[in-house]
Amino acid sequence: MKLQSFVACALALLPSLTAALAELTEFAADYSYTPATLTAADVQRQLGPRLSRQAVIYAQNDPRFENATMRWQVYNPPSISVVVQPGIEADIPHIVRYANRKSIPFLTVNTGHGSTISLGKFKGIQIYMNPLNKITISRDKKSALFQGGVYGQQIISYLWGKGYVAMTGSCGCVGLVGPGLGGGHGRYQGLYGLISDGFIKLNVVLADGTPIVVSDRSHADLFWGMKGAGHNFGIVTSVEAKIYPKVIDSFYAVSYIYTQDKLEQVFEELNKLGANGTQPQRLNHYGLYSLAPAISPNQPVIIMSFDYIGSQAEATPFLTGFENIGAVFKQDGNVPYPQLPHAEGSGVEDAPCNKGLTRIQYNANTQMYNVTAQRKVYELYASKIYQHPGLAETAVVMEGYATKGVTDKDPKDSAYAIRDEYIMMGINIWYKPNSTLDAFANDWGKQTAKLWNEGQPGRKPTTYINYAFGDEPIEQIYGHEPWRLERLRRLKKRYDPKGKFNYYNPIPLYGRDGIDWN
Ligand SMILES: Cc1cc2nc3c(=O)[nH]c(=O)nc-3n(C[C@H](O)[C@H](O)[C@H](O)COP(=O)(O)OP(=O)(O)OC[C@H]3O[C@@H](n4cnc5c(N)ncnc54)[C@H](O)[C@@H]3O)c2cc1C
Ligand SMILES: *[C@@H]1O[C@H](CO)[C@@H](O)[C@H](O)[C@H]1NC(C)=O
Ligand SMILES: *[C@@H]1O[C@H](CO)[C@@H](O)[C@H](O)[C@H]1NC(C)=O
Ligand SMILES: *[C@@H]1O[C@H](CO)[C@@H](O)[C@H](O)[C@H]1NC(C)=O
Ligand SMILES: *[C@@H]1O[C@H](CO)[C@@H](O)[C@H](O)[C@H]1NC(C)=O
Numbered sequence: 001m002k003l004q005s006f007v008a009c010a011l012a013l014l015p016s017l018t019a020a021l022a023e024l025t026e027f028a029a030d031y032s033y034t035p036a037t038l039t040a041a042d043v044q045r046q047l048g049p050r051l052s053r054q055a056v057i058y059a060q061n062d063p064r065f066e067n068a069t070m071r072w073q074v075y076n077p078p079s080i081s082v083v084v085q086p087g088i089e090a091d092i093p094h095i096v097r098y099a100n101r102k103s104i105p106f107l108t109v110n111t112g113h114g115s116t117i118s119l120g121k122f123k124g125i126q127i128y129m130n131p132l133n134k135i136t137i138s139r140d141k142k143s144a145l146f147q148g149g150v151y152g153q154q155i156i157s158y159l160w161g162k163g164y165v166a167m168t169g170s171c172g173c174v175g176l177v178g179p180g181l182g183g184g185h186g187r188y189q190g191l192y193g194l195i196s197d198g199f200i201k202l203n204v205v206l207a208d209g210t211p212i213v214v215s216d217r218s219h220a221d222l223f224w225g226m227k228g229a230g231h232n233f234g235i236v237t238s239v240e241a242k243i244y245p246k247v248i249d250s251f252y253a254v255s256y257i258y259t260q261d262k263l264e265q266v267f268e269e270l271n272k273l274g275a276n277g278t279q280p281q282r283l284n285h286y287g288l289y290s291l292a293p294a295i296s297p298n299q300p301v302i303i304m305s306f307d308y309i310g311s312q313a314e315a316t317p318f319l320t321g322f323e324n325i326g327a328v329f330k331q332d333g334n335v336p337y338p339q340l341p342h343a344e345g346s347g348v349e350d351a352p353c354n355k356g357l358t359r360i361q362y363n364a365n366t367q368m369y370n371v372t373a374q375r376k377v378y379e380l381y382a383s384k385i386y387q388h389p390g391l392a393e394t395a396v397v398m399e400g401y402a403t404k405g406v407t408d409k410d411p412k413d414s415a416y417a418i419r420d421e422y423i424m425m426g427i428n429i430w431y432k433p434n435s436t437l438d439a440f441a442n443d444w445g446k447q448t449a450k451l452w453n454e455g456q457p458g459r460k461p462t463t464y465i466n467y468a469f470g471d472e473p474i475e476q477i478y479g480h481e482p483w484r485l486e487r488l489r490r491l492k493k494r495y496d497p498k499g500k501f502n503y504y505n506p507i508p509l510y511g512r513d514g515i516d517w518n
Contacts, residue, residue, distance in 0.1 A: 026050065026094070027101035035081045035104055035123040043082050043098075043125070050094040054087025054131070068128050072113040074433055075358040076120030076470075078503065080107075085128045089147065089203065089237035090211075092127065096235070097209035099125050100500070107503055108235045110149050110175040114504060115359050117470035122503045127235065129177075137162060137243065143200055147238045151175050153348050157338040164243045165337065167195045172341035173353035177239060181230025182465035183416040185424070187251075187307060187340075190281040190402025191244075193409055196227035196416060198242040204234035207500035211237070225491040228415030229465070229478060231504035232488070233495050251340050252312040254319065254332035255305040259296055262325050263378055266302055267369040269321040270400065276367050277403045277422040280318055282309035286344075287398035289381045295328055300382050305344060351393070360429040360441040363467035364452035365421035366459075369398075373455025377448055381427075384444050388437055393430040396448065398423060415488060417479030418462045425452055426467055445469065468505050477505055 033042070040059035048057060058064055059082045068085075071077040081104075084095050099106040105124035129149035135158050136145045144166065146155065153172030159165055169179045169186050176195065179185070184195025192198060201215040202223070214223045214234075226233055258266055266287075273279060288303040295301060304322060308315035312334060333343065341347040381396050400423045411419040427448040429441040453461040460480050463472045478485055488507045492499075499506065 027098050047098040051091045052087035056085040070355045072355050073115035073359045076117040078119045078122035080126040083126045092205045093209040113174045116468045144243050145240050148236045160337050165246050166243045167192050167198050171346040172348040177236045189405050193405035201240040203238045207496045225415045232501050250334040250336045252308040252315045256327035257329035258302045265325045267371045267374045271368050279402050281404045285400040289396035357430050358433045360445050362445040362449040363426045364449045365462050366423050370455030376451045390431045397426045
């Protein structure tokens with residue numbers, strides 16, 4: 001009698017019970033491996049049977065390994081022992097549970113362009129999102145479901161062909177989710193806001209392997225955090241994000257090269273064009289201090305490029321000031337969106353996307369250019385760039401995307417903390433790995449950021465999370481308003497208390513300093 005009721009009860013419970021038991025016993029706890037001793041054969045034997053047929057597991061001895069683990073930033077990169085490529089989204093919970101049971105850290109990798117040196121603390125399994133690259137336009141054509149391994153050029157080309165656009169980063173080679181979890185800047189932000197502003201729903205696998213839906217209506221607290229601090233909280237297997245009908249057939253793009261004596265005029269003109277976050281909604285500007293020996297053998301030049309979502313005729317009135325300054329070189333054209341990344345030198349095949357270099361980069365942000373500070377940064381650049389021939393690729397970069405779509409959103413509604421920064425500035429010191437240059441580069445980078453930050457007395461320095469070098473104070477990245485970090489710490493405690501996602505500018509549970517993050 002007793003037994004019978006137990007059986008009946010057990011039968012009634014069977015589906016949920018077996019699911020729970022399967023979770024508990026799927027992988028026995030086992031501390032006998034370290035990232036260094038784990039082999040692909042072990043993982044294949046123990047995890048392989050749980051995964052879809054398309055999933056692939058390999059390590060250093062496999063010809064696919066080098067390609068899958070190559071990094072854009074090779075200064076302090078993560079160290080990968082085994083690569084696991086999910087075949088389907090549902091593989092990811094199994095991979096996470098397996099890694100946890102073996103006590104081996106795991107890292108989500110898509111294009112490998114993440115550059116923060118906090119990634120250097122990682123040793124373990126790479127979950128390689130590359131095969132999860134489907135894009136599915138919704139029936140109402142207002143959104144699309146993007147799998148976690150899609151990237152910029154793929155999205156731009158695919159959607160354009162169907163008559164749509166979406167917010168992505170500017171470079172063809174970077175992912176959608178990697179930039180988007182930190183906000184995500186790009187050419188359409190004046191109209192549509194940041195990449196994360198377009199997120200509708202994220203399918204996320206949490207630190208313990210639980211798959212959840214994250215949106216306004218499901219785990220809304222986490223949705224807030226994943227739009228700006230998202231690398232801290234989970235693996236995005238796919239994201240539903242807004243798309244928009246393409247309203248143009250081509251962009252107008254133009255580049256001017258100026259000699260250094262025009263520097264003040266150029267930045268004064270930019271301050272008129274976009275005074276304090278008022279840059280025309282369809283116009284983006286990109287400035288560079290760069291070497292151009294064919295044009296100017298002994299002095300770095302200033303390259304100012306613009307792209308306009310529309311025709312040359314519409315763009316021209318905004319550009320008169322820059323025409324009048326007197327460029328030594330000009331190039332322009334009307335370019336369909338899929339060709340624009342390459343036309344602007346930021347396509348998948350262009351140098352900025354290439355992997356395998358040391359990238360010492362510091363970022364500072366501002367509302368308007370301080371012309372004096374811009375001059376000081378130029379003089380420092382001119383004094384350093386000729387000292388080591390290996391540094392010739394180094395450039396100072398100013399990105400002025402249109403801001404309206406970004407500033408229209410309430411800054412309290414997401415973890416993206418720097419909506420009131422309208423211009424992103426950076427020094428990109430790039431070279432073939434050469435440790436004799438590291439100290440020089442680091443010092444130069446830090447001095448440059450300091451000059452920019454001294455150019456805005458009364459404002460606190462900020463860092464865009466996706467451009468962080470990785471040693472900045474934590475408030476500089478996640479916001480100086482104390483409520484932001486408090487809220488992020490509560491989320492971290494709730495969703496990632498063991499710090500499984502502590503490799504990309506992690507939010508420390510305790511302490512306020514950015515230097516010892518774990
Ligand atoms: C050449 C270049 C151009 C850039 N252009 C822009 C730009 O236009 N706009 C902009 O905002 N930023 C830009 N960035 C910065 C960019 O946002 C970061 O480098 C970002 O980390 C790249 O993400 P990824 O997925 O391409 O690279 P990865 O190295 O593959 O990923 C970076 C990190 O993102 C996380 N991540 C990636 N995919 C997932 C996922 N599916 N689920 C959970 N976490 C994930 C992981 O923490 C990972 O460590 C650029 C960077 C480079 C190098
Ligand atoms: C190398 O990796 C890229 C993605 O980063 C992929 O598209 C390509 O097919 C890979 N090439 C080889 C030879 O495996
Ligand atoms: C920009 O405008 C804001 C108010 O909207 C003001 O607080 C800030 O000081 C202005 N910045 C500059 C550089 O003028
Ligand atoms: C490293 O940089 C130093 C300093 O510029 C240079 O002398 C040396 O040749 C470089 N080494 C390599 C291997 O390029
Ligand atoms: C511009 O920067 C200089 C330092 O380079 C600083 O002394 C000055 O106050 C800044 N000007 C403004 C308007 O903030």
